Amino acid sequence: MDYLRIWADEDGESHLEEVTLERRVHPAEPGVAELWQSAALPVSALHVVTVKAAEQRPDWHCGPRRQFVVFRDGSTRIATSDGDERRLAAGSLVLVEDLHGRGHLTEHESGDRRVLVIPTA
Template structure:
């Protein structure tokens, strides 16, 4: 067992909508880790999130794929398994992510702006498909950045 007793932190990108319906991305951290055993295994660091109904989707975005302006269908965690993808929010910020990076998509309350943009755009990066695991949460979105800790 590790003797490192410092609680870890895990970064994630949070795509959310403000009160004016504009999407933004913030770099956030999960930080409520506790050492726990799972089914009798050696203790590990876990940051347990709220329990609830969820749907797990595995998606493959082909090379060159672009999803034009759209909001997330539900609050959802998006975890790249292989390949790379990007997300551009309405405020113009573009973030690229690959394996080991995580995004929480919560831009459901966006409003179409005068340029016809709503939510975000996303697409693949490079010459291989982006394979993603998506965990859709059946909850209402929260209109504030970094509300999960």
């Protein structure tokens, strides 16, 4: 799995889907490990965010826009309205696409959590 996708169906029910990207091998430079690279994913910006998770009160919410989220440290629990949930380790990548409906629930490990938010183009 390369990233976890959160999406909503026509009825607003949110779901999780594990996505694996196709890769091509790029010749490595001398002294560099072989590179297996996916096609480019169009993005528009990068936001560096600190989540004050000690003060969190997790509640259901939709994504504000289509965006990738990278959880840089700590663990994060994501639940969807269909009853599915995942505990994600630091470094996990999520594509948020549930822009309508009930949304999803995000609960971070306590403390200051560092997150990258990358809106898609």
